[in-house]
Amino acid sequence: LSIDKNYDSEFCGSIPLHLINLVQPHGVLLVLDKEGLRVLQTSANTEDFLSVSPEALLGQPLSGFLQPGQYSDVLDKINAQDSQDKIPFMLNFSVQGKELAFSALVLPQQDYVLMELEKNVPAPEEAFVRLYQHIKYITTLMKQAGTCSEIAQRAAVELKKFSGFDKVLVYQFDPQWNGIVIAQAKEEDMADYLGLRFPASDVPRQARELYFKTPYRLIPTREYTPVRLTPIINPLTQRFTDLSESNLRSVARVHLEYMANMNIRASMSLPIIINNKLWGLISCHHKTDKHPGYEMRSAMELLSGILSAQLEARQREEHMALRVHLRSIHVKLVEQLYTTAHFAEGLLDGMSSIQELLSLSGAAVVYEGNVWTSGSTPGSQEVKELASWLRRNKSGGLFATDKLAQDYPHSKPYAEVASGLVSLPINAEQGEFILGFRPEVIQSVAWGGNPGDAIRLEPDGKTYHPRNSFATYQETVRQTALPWQLEELEAAETLRNAVLEKILKERY
Ligand code: BLA
Numbered sequence: 001l002s003i004d005k006n007y008d009s010e011f012c013g014s015i016p017l018h019l020i021n022l023v024q025p026h027g028v029l030l031v032l033d034k035e036g037l038r039v040l041q042t043s044a045n046t047e048d049f050l051s052v053s054p055e056a057l058l059g060q061p062l063s064g065f066l067q068p069g070q071y072s073d074v075l076d077k078i079n080a081q082d083s084q085d086k087i088p089f090m091l092n093f094s095v096q097g098k099e100l101a102f103s104a105l106v107l108p109q110q111d112y113v114l115m116e117l118e119k120n121v122p123a124p125e126e127a128f129v130r131l132y133q134h135i136k137y138i139t140t141l142m143k144q145a146g147t148c149s150e151i152a153q154r155a156a157v158e159l160k161k162f163s164g165f166d167k168v169l170v171y172q173f174d175p176q177w178n179g180i181v182i183a184q185a186k187e188e189d190m191a192d193y194l195g196l197r198f199p200a201s202d203v204p205r206q207a208r209e210l211y212f213k214t215p216y217r218l219i220p221t222r223e224y225t226p227v228r229l230t231p232i233i234n235p236l237t238q239r240f241t242d243l244s245e246s247n248l249r250s251v252a253r254v255h256l257e258y259m260a261n262m263n264i265r266a267s268m269s270l271p272i273i274i275n276n277k278l279w280g281l282i283s284c285h286h287k288t289d290k291h292p293g294y295e296m297r298s299a300m301e302l303l304s305g306i307l308s309a310q311l312e313a314r315q316r317e318e319h320m321a322l323r324v325h326l327r328s329i330h331v332k333l334v335e336q337l338y339t340t341a342h343f344a345e346g347l348l349d350g351m352s353s354i355q356e357l358l359s360l361s362g363a364a365v366v367y368e369g370n371v372w373t374s375g376s377t378p379g380s381q382e383v384k385e386l387a388s389w390l391r392r393n394k395s396g397g398l399f400a401t402d403k404l405a406q407d408y409p410h411s412k413p414y415a416e417v418a419s420g421l422v423s424l425p426i427n428a429e430q431g432e433f434i435l436g437f438r439p440e441v442i443q444s445v446a447w448g449g450n451p452g453d454a455i456r457l458e459p460d461g462k463t464y465h466p467r468n469s470f471a472t473y474q475e476t477v478r479q480t481a482l483p484w485q486l487e488e489l490e491a492a493e494t495l496r497n498a499v500l501e502k503i504l505k506e507r508y
Contacts, residue, residue: 007199007200007201007204007454007455008177008199008200008201008204008205011201011204011455011464012201012204012205012254012455013201013204013205013206014206015204015206015252015254016206017206017207017210017244017249017252018210018242018243018244018249019240019242019243020243020249020250020252021228021229021232021240021241021243022226022227022228022229022249022250023043023226023227023229023243023246023248023249023250024219024220024224024226024227024248024249024250024251025045025048025224025225025226025227026118026220026221026224026248026291027043027049027116027117027118027119027247027248028042028043028045028046028048028049028050028116028117029042029043029114029115029116029229029243029246029248030042030043030057030062030114030115030116030117031112031113031114031115031229031234031241032062032112032113032114032115033112033113033236034108034111034112034113036061036063037061037062037063037071037074037075037113038059038060038061038062039057039058039059039060039061039062040058040112040234040235040236041058041229041230041231041234041235041241042054042057042058042229042230043227043228043229043230043248044227044228044229044230045227049100049102049117049119050065050093050095050100050117051095051096051098051100052095052096054230058230058231062074062115065093065094065095066091066092066093066094067092067093067094067099070091070092070093073089073091074091074104074106074115077089077104077106078106078108078113087105087298088103088104088105088294088295088298089103089104089105090102090103090104091103091104091117102117102118102119103117103118103119103120103293103294104116104117105247105294107245107246109242109245111236111237112234112236112237112241114241114243114245114246116246116247116248118293118294120291120293120294127295128295131295131299134162134299135299135302135303135306137158138154138155138158138159138162138303138306139303139306141154141158142154142155142158142306142307142310143310145310147314148311148314148315148318149182149183151307151310151311151314152170152172152182152183152307152311153170153183153185155168155170155183155282155303155307156168156169156170156183156184156185156282157185159185159282159284159300159303160185160186160284162299162300162303163268163284163292163296163300164290164292165268165284165285165286165290166186166187166190166264166285166286166287167184167185167186167187167190167264167284167285167286168184168185168186168282168283168284168285169181169183169184169193169282169283169284169285170182170183170184170272170280170281170282170283170307171198171280171281171282171283172272172279172280173208173278173279173280174197176200177200177203177205177208178197178198178199178200178451179197179198179200179202179203179280179281180195180196180197180198181193181194181195181196181198181448182280186285187287190263190285190287191262191263191470193448193470195446196446196447196448196470196472197445197446197447197448198447198448198449198451199447199451199454201454201455202258202454202466203281207252208278210244211269211271211278211281212271212273212278213244213245214244214245214247214271215270215271215301215304216247216268216269216270216271216297216300216301216304217247217267217268217269217270218247218267218268218291218292218297219251219256219259219266219267219268220266220289220290220291221265221266221289221290221291222251222256222259222260222264222265222266223265223289226250227250229241254464254465254466255466257465257466258466261466261467261468261469261470262285262470263287264285264286264287265286265287265288265289265290266285266286266288266289266290266291267283267284267285267286268283268284268290268292268297268300269281269282269283269284270282270284270300270301270304271304271308272304272307272308272311273308274308274311274312274315275312279308279311282300282304282307319486319487322485322487322488323487323490326357326487326488326490326491327491329352329356329357329491330357330491330494330495330498332351332352333346333347333350333352333353333354333357333495333498334498336350336351336352337498337499337502338502343365343499343502343503344365344367344370344372345372347363347365347434347495347499348363348365348372348373348374349374353374354434354436354495355374355375355436357491357492357495358422358436358488358491358492359438359482359488360375360422360436360437360438361375361376361417361437361438361439362374362375362376362377362417362418362436362437363375363377363434363435363436363437364377364383364434364435364437365433365434365435366383366384366387366431366432366433366435367426367427367432368432371383371384375437376417376437376439377417377418377435377437378411378414378417378418378437379414382411382414383435384431385410386408386410386411386421386435387431387432387433387435388431389408389410390423390425390428390431390433391428391429391430391431391433394423395425395428395429396428397425398422398423398424398425398489398492398493398496399421399422399423400420400421400422400423400484400489400492401420401421402419402420402438402480402481402482402483402484403419403479403480403481404418404419404420404421404479404481405419405479406479412479415440415478415479416439416440417437417439417440418437418438418439419438419439419440419441419479419480419481420436420437420438420439420481420482420484421435421436421437421438422435422436422484422488422489422492423435423436424436424492424493424495424496424499425496426496426499426500426503434496434499436492438481438482439481440478440479440480440481441480441481441482442476442477442478443476443477443480444474444475444476444477445474445475445476445477446472446473446474446475447472447473447474447475448470448472448473449467449469449470449471449473450467450469450473451473451475453467453469454466454467455467456468
């Protein structure tokens with residue numbers, strides 16, 4: 001909100017995450033060519049999983065290590081993947097006489113295929129039925145919830161039970177990409193973040209872009225030794241391999257430190273996507289290491305999609321209801337416009353008013369050298385000066401702000417009555433406007449730690465750390481009004497057109 005330094009895109013936002021060339025050690029990453037599925041690169045931890053050195057694999061076709069029949073399965077999976085969904089499958093290897101089973105995931109890229117192998121083998125079929133029933137139950141609970149925040153709260157509670165994570169948060173981004181914890185379910189001894197706001201740089205721009213594209217981000221432990229890819233350079237592309245989509249991608253150091261400062265060892269995040277935009281995250285925390293298997297992760301992925309859909313549907317309903325409400329006031333207002341002598345009267349006083357329509361505390365009409373006001377507004381002279389500023393700077397159409405003092409510092413002395421402004425030009429070149437005012441609402445914003453300390457630089461000016469306290473930091477925000485909703489601005493535009501039409505009819 002009022003943070004002056006933009007660490008989000010300038011500092012944290014420029015750490016390259018996808019060309020890190022390191023993976024977490026809970027799986028093996030193979031980079032295969034598309035032709036013969038030959039191993040171009042591998043993470044250096046193959047001994048731990050396949051009991052062979054990286055050199056034994058490099059350059060070899062994958063088929064030489066698979067049990068019969070498995071090669072065509074892999075090809076099917078590669079060809080079937082036109083969607084983003086990560087669908088794991090069981091893959092059986094036969095290496096130096098040993099039979100080994102893995103959970104595998106293929107992620108086809110433009111020039112090569114990423115294959116991830118993890119040890120947890122898919123569970124038997126009854127487990128699937130139980131999982132399915134549980135998902136259905138959670139979905140029903142979400143559907144029965146009344147408001148968006150109830151949906152989020154139920155999701156947090158149920159996802160915590162379902163996944164076994166110690167804490168599950170629903171985190172919603174604001175227009176500046178700060179985030180607010182809107183729902184929380186947690187073990188008692190864990191920190192309470194409900195209602196707190198976190199600065200945008202905590203989940204910086206490029207990280208948000210990755211989380212928008214990938215179904216989840218899992219960090220089973222923050223204490224691990226990263227594993228290199230070998231060879232370092234992808235022999236096909238002569239570049240670092242892009243690990244954007246890889247679950248195993250190693251974690252940015254600053255974030256591992258952040259997790260330590262939050263007293264957690266494992267985390268998992270899933271995107272909440274509404275209207276094709278990253279709306280928030282489900283953030284799961286664990287006090288100890290935690291490594292849910294692919295199936296659990298897939299189920300969580302499904303649930304995060306269901307949560308997104310539920311929230312989107314409920315939001316649409318709420319917007320619809322607001323439109324219907326605004327429409328009914330608009331109809332009455334137009335009737336008044338045509339039954340009063342002057343349109344200013346019709347707008348400002350009567351059974352209905354523009355104040356009611358746009359939730360204003362005061363309104364003014366500046367027209368043909370006159371100023372009409374109603375409710376609490378700046379003085380006539382101030383209104384005239386404001387109109388003349390609008391004529392010079394904001395004449396292009398509807399203009400709305402919830403921080404007038406920032407756009408127009410002359411308004412500071414009367415910020416109490418007019419921190420919010422909506423201006424409907426009638427004849428902008430003549431300085432003729434309909435103006436709506438909203439009062440200052442002093443907001444107390446509770447941050448999770450002082451946002452001014454989002455980064456601590458060491459004396460060398462290069463080494464940096466995330467903040468180490470998330471204790472509530474209260475910020476008082478002044479000279480701000482309640483925000484304008486999209487539907488309200490649409491209603492303002494519709495009203496403006498009705499007024500213009502009325503004026504035209506009077507003239508001719
Ligand atoms: C990643 N930061 C993340 C992630 C979350 C947060 C959820 C995704 C990874 C994960 O699930 O652990 C932040 N987690 C939060 C917040 C809450 C929470 C706000 O639970 C609120 C309750 N982070 C910093 C600073 C920088 C930074 C100063 O604090 C940059 C200099 C960067 N955060 C950062 C980066 C990632 C990240 C780079 C990406 C990590 C990765 O995917 O490799």
